Amino acid sequence: MGRIYNFSAGPSMLPEKVLRKAASEMLDYNGSGMSVMEMSHRSKVYESIVDNTENLLRKLMNIPENYTVLFLQGGASQQFAMIPINLMSKNKKADFINTGSWSKKAISEAKLVGDVNIIASSEDKNFSYIPQDYSISPDADYVHITSNNTIEGTRYVNFPNTGDIPLVADMSSNILSEEIDVSKFGLIYAGAQKNLGPAGVTIVIVRNDLIGNHRESAPIFFRYSIHAKDKSLYNTPASYSIYMVGLVLEWLDELGGVKAIENINNEKASLLYDFIDNSKMFTSPVDKKYRSLMNVPFVAPTDELNAKFIVEAQKEGLSTLKGHRSVGGMRASIYNAMPVDGVKKLVDFMNNFEKK
Ligand SMILES: Cc1ncc(COP(=O)(O)O)c(C=O)c1O
Numbered sequence: 001m002g003r004i005y006n007f008s009a010g011p012s013m014l015p016e017k018v019l020r021k022a023a024s025e026m027l028d029y030n031g032s033g034m035s036v037m038e039m040s041h042r043s044k045v046y047e048s049i050v051d052n053t054e055n056l057l058r059k060l061m062n063i064p065e066n067y068t069v070l071f072l073q074g075g076a077s078q079q080f081a082m083i084p085i086n087l088m089s090k091n092k093k094a095d096f097i098n099t100g101s102w103s104k105k106a107i108s109e110a111k112l113v114g115d116v117n118i119i120a121s122s123e124d125k126n127f128s129y130i131p132q133d134y135s136i137s138p139d140a141d142y143v144h145i146t147s148n149n150t151i152e153g154t155r156y157v158n159f160p161n162t163g164d165i166p167l168v169a170d171m172s173s174n175i176l177s178e179e180i181d182v183s184k185f186g187l188i189y190a191g192a193q194k195n196l197g198p199a200g201v202t203i204v205i206v207r208n209d210l211i212g213n214h215r216e217s218a219p220i221f222f223r224y225s226i227h228a229k230d231k232s233l234y235n236t237p238a239s240y241s242i243y244m245v246g247l248v249l250e251w252l253d254e255l256g257g258v259k260a261i262e263n264i265n266n267e268k269a270s271l272l273y274d275f276i277d278n279s280k281m282f283t284s285p286v287d288k289k290y291r292s293l294m295n296v297p298f299v300a301p302t303d304e305l306n307a308k309f310i311v312e313a314q315k316e317g318l319s320t321l322k323g324h325r326s327v328g329g330m331r332a333s334i335y336n337a338m339p340v341d342g343v344k345k346l347v348d349f350m351n352n353f354e355k356k
Pocket residue numbers: 009010074075076077078102146148149150151170171172173191192
């Protein structure tokens with residue numbers, strides 16, 4: 001079987017060029033005579049892989065000097081816990097905007113550490129929009145948002161202006177999908193398995209003054225300061241995943257960087273949303289203003305048609321289109337590595353399905 005178009009929400013498609021390069025280096029990385037998987041994380045050759053990956057990320061995201069990049073494990077879920085342990089330091093309070101399932105998980109972890117103030121929520125309308133009306137608590141240690149809601153299909157078009165209070169963003173499902181100004185954030189985190197590479201590594205970009213403020217009782221392993229001091233090599237990192245992230249970043253750099261992929265992402269999203277908006281069968285549950293460029297939920301009029309759509313799409317090589325169990329219907333995740341042709345094929349299939 002050839003390669004199919006995989007619309008999974010994550011782990012998701014990786015660029016074919018990246019997979020081929022990894023395959024070509026599988027047995028002998030750069031004349032080392034071994035696979036990156038077999039290499040000591042303390043070796044010079046591996047150190048250069050981590051350095052190269054960090055430098056590329058800094059270049060592509062234009063990360064200012066006063067920010068540290070960490071390659072951690074435990075997924076974005078571990079960050080739900082680590083962020084409050086490290087950042088709820090002064091007043092032991094944080095503001096959260098609740099925009100869906102992943103925000104809720106972040107909130108649950110933070111509540112175990114300090115006072116959580118939910119300053120806005122879109123739960124009243126099934127998380128189909130991003131709230132705009134809120135006031136930030138003057139004594140909050142930070143404000144937390146989920147920049148792209150993978151399950152509900154919404155995204156922040158403008159980020160909250162939090163003044164001097166650090167803005168913290170879970171960018172797991174839209175990091176590197178469009179240009180952002182890193183200097184507006186105190187901390188950005190993202191699991192790799194959507195736009196960055198395979199599962200296993202989690203990127204944390206944190207402003208230096210926010211490192212080292214953890215609680216006295218914080219487990220050593222959960223302190224950003226320890227991982228920053230040891231340049232993400234405090235313990236054995238997800239070494240192969242970091243190498244793969246490096247290859248994905250090289251691919252993105254060659255493509256023209258974040259602006260170039262942003263244009264492609266806009267083109268892909270427009271193809272799909274324009275079709276849905278003109279369709280007599282499919283509808284989008286999301287407020288147009290806040291539609292995600294990465295995750296596109298849509299529904300047919302009945303559960304029976306939804307089920308039929310998913311089965312028939314799979315037969316055409318359009319895979320993993322089932323919506324999240326909490327939402328139902330369909331969801332097409334069209335991350336950076338999804339080619340424009342994959343979205344065109346999906347739209348053609350939707351068109352034919354509707355006609356039939
Ligand atoms: C926005 C968002 N946050 C957090 C997570 C959880 O990530 P992980 O499974 O890496 O812990 C996901 C996973 O899909 C996600 O989409």
